[in-house]
Amino acid sequence: MKDVELTHLSKSYDMQTEVLSDISVSIHAGEFFVLVGPSGCGKSTMLRMIAGLEDITEGTLTIGQKKVNDLHPSKRDISMVFQNYALYPHLSVEENIVFGLSVKKVPKTQRKKRCHRVAKMLGLTDYLNRKPRQLSGGQRQRVALARAIVNESPICLMDEPLSNLDAKLRAQMRSEIKQIQRQLNITMIYVTHDQVEAMTMGDRIMILNEGKIQQVGPPIDVYNAPANEFVAKFIGSPPMNLAKATIYPDNQTLSVVGRIHLQLPPEDIQRMGTKEVTIGIRPEHLQLATSESQQPGSSKFEVKVSHVEVLGNETLLNFEFAEGNWQAKWNGQWRVNVGDIVPLSLHYSAICLFDTTTGNMIKQPTQNEQHLIQGVSI
Amino acid sequence: MKDSLEMEQPILTDQPLSWWKKSLNIRTACLYLLPSFFLFAVFLFYPMAKTVYLSFFLTDQQGIANVFVGLENYQYLLQSESFRKSIKATILFVLYTVPTGVMIALALALLTNEKVKGIGIFRTMYASTMGVSVAASSVVWLFLFHPSIGFFNKIITAIGGESVSWLLDPSWALVSISVTTIWMNIGFSFLILLGGLQNIDEQLYESAKIDGASYLYKLRRITIPMLSPTLFFVLTVSLINAFQTFGQVDILTQGGPSESTNVIVYSIYREAFVNYQFGTASAQSVFLFLCILIVTIMQFKFGEKKVHYQ
Structure with missing residues (x-):
């Protein structure tokens, strides 16, 4: 070998x-x-x-x-x-x-x-x-x-x-x-x-x-x-959603075109050391906002749906966000019409942050859907 | 709406098509064939029929049929010593020129198919004989073959050899004409073969390279089989061309010395336009036509089995 x-x-x-x-x-x-x-x-x-x-x-x-x-x-x-x-x-x-x-x-x-x-x-x-x-x-x-x-x-x-x-x-x-x-x-x-x-x-x-x-x-x-x-865009289908974002160290928040506001842990702000970042979020991590999803570290925002693809086991929603086209992927079949206003929520643990000037990743998501089968007995 | 459709349908299918309507396709096809049929008729079918017709007659000096003699012209040909010599010269000429010419053209095409800087110059050079007329190149070769001031004899005498009378010695004349013909035909064969070579997928060679195949192995197992349709085409065309050679014979030797280069087309020309024997000339033409036909049919029958078409 x-x-x-x-x-x-x-x-x-x-x-x-x-x-x-x-x-x-x-x-x-x-x-x-x-x-x-x-x-x-x-x-x-x-x-x-x-x-x-x-x-x-x-x-x-x-x-x-x-x-x-x-x-x-x-x-x-x-x-x-x-x-x-x-x-x-x-x-x-x-x-x-x-x-x-x-x-x-x-x-x-x-x-x-x-x-x-x-x-x-x-x-x-x-x-x-x-x-x-x-x-x-x-x-x-x-x-x-x-x-x-x-x-x-x-x-x-x-x-x-x-x-x-x-x-x-x-x-x-x-x-x-x-x-x-x-x-x-x-x-x-x-x-x-x-x-x-x-x-x-x-x-x-x-x-x-x-x-x-x-x-x-x-x-x-x-x-x-x-x-x-580049890797974020290239790997994954549909690709990761990206948008420019700004960090405000004074009130420890991250803001995306004034529509998403996320609370940041202070140690992360220190570690990153830059204010201009690019936020990346996988489509499957953009979920419908419910009353339960209002927990610390998450943000709710409303979008206008521009295109819907129902694939049987999952539903893809397209919408304009921050001068780009974003997609959300939901499990199951959803009856959503083009033009509907849909509330979405995302959690800080699910996002990636990239340095806007170098493009390199500075924060990786910690929330991943990893499942293990342990001790299954039939 | 629905009713009216159902009403119309049976009428369309029940009515028998008239002869005029049925033949629409054939009439259109004939219209398309008309121009080429007209040209073929004037320049091919009429002369061919006339040749066959004349071969059964004795003619006067204007080529007008006088006396019907049946197969006598053919009989005369088969007994004629000169015609037998002419057939021998033609067969030898074909054997000298076709295999050698195609082989040299293939070698040159293989050489220039390599990716080397400036290879375009060589490709142009090797293909350039295509652009030279038979008459012009024959005159050039006439000088090269000249017994005293010719290039070949100068070289031979310079290295201490004895000068050869290229076009005047019966044992050399046909060889000399063959060399000239090979040179003239290489351009065409080379170009067609090079085109064929360039059509072969480069990845086939890369795959063989990874397997560790040698150059000769690749040539034998990939290049030649993949080139076989092109080779077959070049062989057929060269063979027909060789049978029909006329120009270089006329300029270099006029069929001499002692009829050693009197190939069949030249012999036809002499019979018709020097001796005014249009009848026997026509009989020779028909004979040549049959020969080429048989050889080509045989070639297709036996050669095509070995040819791989994609």
Whole structure:
């Protein structure tokens, strides 16, 4: 088992602008590591650098304590799944799967055995003699996956493998890929722009923007305590609501455009040491104000609903707030009409605060809905 | 409203469509075909029919059919020593030019498909023979082949060899013409093959690179199969072109020496416009047409199985 370690890795095509700058991260053996970010953030470039398909401009890349900066891709003990699958259209599914094995001159009987084992695992046994063009998108995806795992490389790289599939198939493949990774105990480095994939599949995720690391950590930690405004906006669907806010140290309050007033603990005011902040609140923490929600540390404000989406198990309310569009997510089905005035409440423990100038987080929410199942007996 | 609809429906379906209405689609199609049909008729179908017609006659000097002789023209051809020589020269010429030309064009296309700075210059250079007319390039080669002041002989004598009479020696003339033809046809084949190469998805090579495939392995298992439709097209076109070669023969050797470069199209030209034997010339044309037809059908039948279309 080998760790993949990136130390001060940089990439530049024209020696002036950096596509990736100063990337340092250690990917542990057997881990499902997800690289996530908007398109053009450099995540695919980073994956291709690990694969050896792109040169490394600066920094070092080590795989299992061995520096591999200039090592040929085939000597790095990796396999890769490409976005458009890169299947050979003139070869059958079986020939596609064993292509890498025949390059490595694995004996024919063993090739066949390994191919059939992988095909069985992915439900491709009936399609081994077909050409890729006779397969559906999901089946092609499986062939690409089979080709990667048949090599038995300890590290598997995936470049947005699910982006060509429809939503239903994507959800299914997500769990399948995750199961295979766990079953074979391979190190997976997975690139995606879809934060749902990142949240559901990754043991740890790394959020990239404009070639720089924004945050690295387990998905839940990233969700609960986003390192900056970008991560807060990027992770979570619908995204976190953000607005400019001002702290008044004299009466220990925080005010958002004169509509939300929150009482602040004095130690927090001291610790933060700035007056101009950005407040962030997850949509699920904006709840309907009731008489019970009038407790210290909470604030009540009224909004005019501009759009309603009832999704069956939850209801999304859109409204204009502080020159932006905010959303509230309530459980269950709510009959709310566009134009209704709805009272909302939020609690200080549920909000994030970011430094407006740097964008970095200065207060993380303490109220998270974490549930544990303990001692359940049926 | 509902009632009136129900009233109308049966009338529409019950009435049998008139012939005029039924043929609407076909008439529209014919209208679209008319321009190309007209052009084909004037420049292709009429000359073809006329050629077949003339091949059964003896003609006067204006090419007007005089005496019906049936298959005598064909009989005469098959017995003629000169025609047999001409067929031999044509077959040799095709064998010399087509495989070599396509192979060189493929090699150049593979070379220039690499991502290197300034590769555009080479691509333009290799494709440039497409832009030179047969006559102009033949004249250039005429100078290169010149027995005393030609470039080739100068080099050979400079390194101590004996000068070769490229176009005057019966054993060299066809080779010389073939070299010229290969040079002239490379531009076209090169351009088509390069286009085919650039259509191959780069990720296929990247995937093979991760598997550790060597250059030759990638060439054999990815490039050639993926390029096969393009290769097939280039081969077919080159083959037909080679059968129809005329210009360079006319300028460089006029079919000589001792008929060693008298390829079939040149022989047709001589028969018709030098000897005024339009009948036998037409018979030769029909023979050539059948040859090309058979070779192309065979090529499609046997070659296409190995071609992978996406």
